[in-house]
Amino acid sequence: MAFEVLGNGVLWRGDDHGQRHHRRGRGRGGLPLVRGLSPRPASAALPGRRRPRRPRGDRRRRRADAARAGVPAVGLRGSGAAGPVRVGPGRAHRGHGALPAAVRRPEGDDAGAGPSQLPDLGSLPPEYGAYEFDHYLYAAGPTAKVANIYPRDFVRAVGEGQRANGNDRPLSLVRAAWAGSQRHGALIWSGDVHSTWDDLRAQIAAGIHMGVAGIPWFTTDIGGFTGGWVDDPAFRELLVRWFQFGAFSPVMRLHGDRRPQQPVATAAGEYRLESGADNEVWSYGPEIEETFVSYIRLREALRPYTRALMAEAHEHGTPVMRGLFYEFPDDACCWQVGDQFLFGADVLVAPVLEPGATERDVYLPVGATWTDARTGEEFDGGQTVRAAAPLASIPVFARTPEALALLGELAGVAE
Structure with missing residues (x-):
């Protein structure tokens, strides 16, 4: 088995293991499926060294093995497509090796995949088991000095490898980042948050903070990742409000492990595992589907505006969500308002963040005239207004005629 070293000291399995999994994992119609990489505490065997058998969970023995081998006690383990990945010592800046099979651009029958399509995505950081940060060792230095650099260098490995293999627009969906991650195509999501109103409120601060930290691409699991029961009216209300927020996030993305879980069987009909309930826009009944579709259409109508925001972020580092x-x-x-945000300079968004609410207060900043995108009513800045917010509606205000025109899909929704 061959391993190859990337310029940042990450060891990748260099055979066609990931390529074969990639071909088998293509969906209907030939569309590529997305695979993830999850770094986690792991036995740090070097290439060519046989890993001794031992009971899983024996952390002390793993750390001892790592210390004897002189390698870090933190490794990366692929999710099937990549094979084993290890963060290794030395050789960290001796040039760029070949890209791991899991993130190579497809060849042969898959050659049609263009640069605009998603590569395989890396998910960060260690997620499973007890965290023992004092025992984590890195080739670059002790945890206290270099641990926060780890997620940046991980996404850099993917980004540099993608570019070296012909994809000049790499994109990695990751849950951890550090200063500079945005240079390597990092799209940050807020992790496996819970399906609660508190978690929805937290997304506003998270998105704003991510933007001012220099990372404009931010997204959340619309509806939260865990805890949502598809037939629960309370969850459905939360999901609609989160979906409305998502329509004005830098990246709109519906995702979650819904309940009750459903059994999954093999092709032979044998039980294999359980998976989350259906979570498509049509999975919650025709009324909610109609609402979801209206916001998808709105997002498409905003495409010219959104593209301009992304270009501004790329060229000047300006946040998309402000x-x-x-x-x-x-x-x-404006320094005290934490439950509203600007989508670019000209669109003010006031998500509904309380269960059962059908209206909410909205502060309109001084120095502009604001127009309710749903009613066309104009307001001078420097005041708080009471905005209607039935379940299908989110209060949104525009300060330019151009932005108001793009928000036409919202017209009449508040009535």
Whole structure:
């Protein structure tokens, strides 16, 4: 078995293991499926060294093995497509090796995949088991000095490898990042958050903070990842409100492990495992589907505006999702508002964040005239207004005629 070293010291399995899995994993119509890589505490065997058999969970023996081998005690284990991946010492800056099979651009029958399509995505950071950070060792230095650099270098490995193999637009969906991750195509999601109103509220601060930290691409699991029961009316209300928020996030993405779980069988009909319940836009009844479709259409209508925001972020580092203070730093009230945000400079979004709410207060910053995108009513800035918010509606205000025109899909929704 061959291993290859990337420029950042990550060892990748160099045979066609991932390529074969990639071909088998193509979906209907030839569309590529997305696979993930999950780093986690692992036995740190070097290439060519046989890993001794031992009971799983014996962390002390794993660390002892790692210390004797002189390698880090943190490794990466692929999800089937990549094979084993290890963070190794030395050789960390001796040039760029070949890309791991899991993230190579497809060849042969798969050669039609263009640069705009998603590569295999890496998911970070270690997720399973007890965290013992004091025992984590890195080739670059002790945990206290270099641990936060790890997620950046992990996504750099994927980004550099993608570019070296002809994809000049790499994209990695990751749950951890550090300063500079955005240079390597990092799209950050907020992790496996719970299906609660508190978690929905937290997404606003998370998105704003991510933007001012220099990472404009941010997304969440619409509806939360865990805890949502598809037939629960309370969850359905939360899901609709989260979907509305998602329509004005940098990246709109519906995802979650819904309940009750469903059994999954093999082709032979044998029980294999359980998986989450259906989570498509049509999975929650015709009324909710109609609402979801209206916001998908709105997102498509906003495409020119969104593309301009992404270009601005790429060229100048300007956040896509902005706190009110970003555009109105002289308005003291804007520094206190934490439940609204700006989608770009010209669209103010006020998500509904309380169960059962059908209206909410919205602060409109000083220095602009704001138009309710749903009713066409104009308001001077520097005041708080009471905005209607029935379940199918989210309060959104525009400060330019161009932005208002793009928000036409919202017209009449508040009535």
